[in-house]
Amino acid sequence: MELMEVIKQRISVRNYLPDPVPSEVLEEILEAGRLAPSAQNRQPWRYIVVQGTEQTAALAKHCGLIGLSNFFIKSAPLVIVACADSKANLRVNSQDYYLVDTAISFHQMILAATNHGLGTCWMAAFSEKILKKYLQLPPSWRVVALSPFGYPTENKGLYGKVLSAFAGSKDRLPLSKIVRYR
Numbered sequence: 001m002e003l004m005e006v007i008k009q010r011i012s013v014r015n016y017l018p019d020p021v022p023s024e025v026l027e028e029i030l031e032a033g034r035l036a037p038s039a040q041n042r043q044p045w046r047y048i049v050v051q052g053t054e055q056t057a058a059l060a061k062h063c064g065l066i067g068l069s070n071f072f073i074k075s076a077p078l079v080i081v082a083c084a085d086s087k088a089n090l091r092v093n094s095q096d097y098y099l100v101d102t103a104i105s106f107h108q109m110i111l112a113a114t115n116h117g118l119g120t121c122w123m124a125a126f127s128e129k130i131l132k133k134y135l136q137l138p139p140s141w142r143v144v145a146l147s148p149f150g151y152p153t154e155n156k157g158l159y160g161k162v163l164s165a166f167a168g169s170k171d172r173l174p175l176s177k178i179v180r181y182r
């Protein structure tokens with residue numbers, strides 16, 4: 001797909017078929033994340049790949065109370081947990097760039113997955129404390145986000161419809177509101 005087409009195709013998907021993601025596709029997704037730019041090339045991103053609906057269902061149970069809203073990840077054949085090692089942080093202008101770096105890298109993975117017809121959904125609703133304990137992550141790591149990866153079901157499902165309506169997911173601010181020319 002052409003890049004702009006991939007960007008337009010990506011939407012948050014909350015209904016997945018159990019069909020596995022082919023290993024060569026997974027490799028390409030991970031490679032897309034690996035090649036991302038980062039502040040001073042510190043590459044702080046670290047990824048936990050959770051494969052198989054048994055494993056994703058177990059993960060769904062360890063996202064805490066807030067994570068209950070994202071219980072749909074249990075039906076996905078693959079979930080990737082995006083983490084950032086604070087030991088590889090670059091702090092400039094009071095900003096911690098390891099989180100920015102990881103978001104850039106993870107979104108490259110999400111776009112690569114979209115290019116293969118996979119659905120994804122950025123997710124921030126989880127208890128970092130519970131997830132870190134379950135995944136046995138080092139103390140210096142932060143959990144930035146997680147996303148399911150899988151082929152979408154034909155129907156969006158009621159929950160997906162309600163959530164995207166609630167978030168106004170189709171709306172974007174016009175360029176006139178977000179860009180200033182000097």
Ligand SMILES: Cc1cc2nc3c(=O)[nH]c(=O)nc-3n(C[C@H](O)[C@H](O)[C@H](O)COP(=O)(O)O)c2cc1C
Pocket residue numbers: 010011012013070121122123124125126145163164167168169170
């Ligand atoms: C950082 C981030 C966190 C998000 N967290 C969640 C989440 O926890 N659960 C969820 O269902 N959607 C979550 N979303 C998806 C947003 O609701 C969605 O991206 C937005 O409404 C735009 O819709 P679209 O992705 O379909 O274009 C998150 C998105 C981002 C970028």
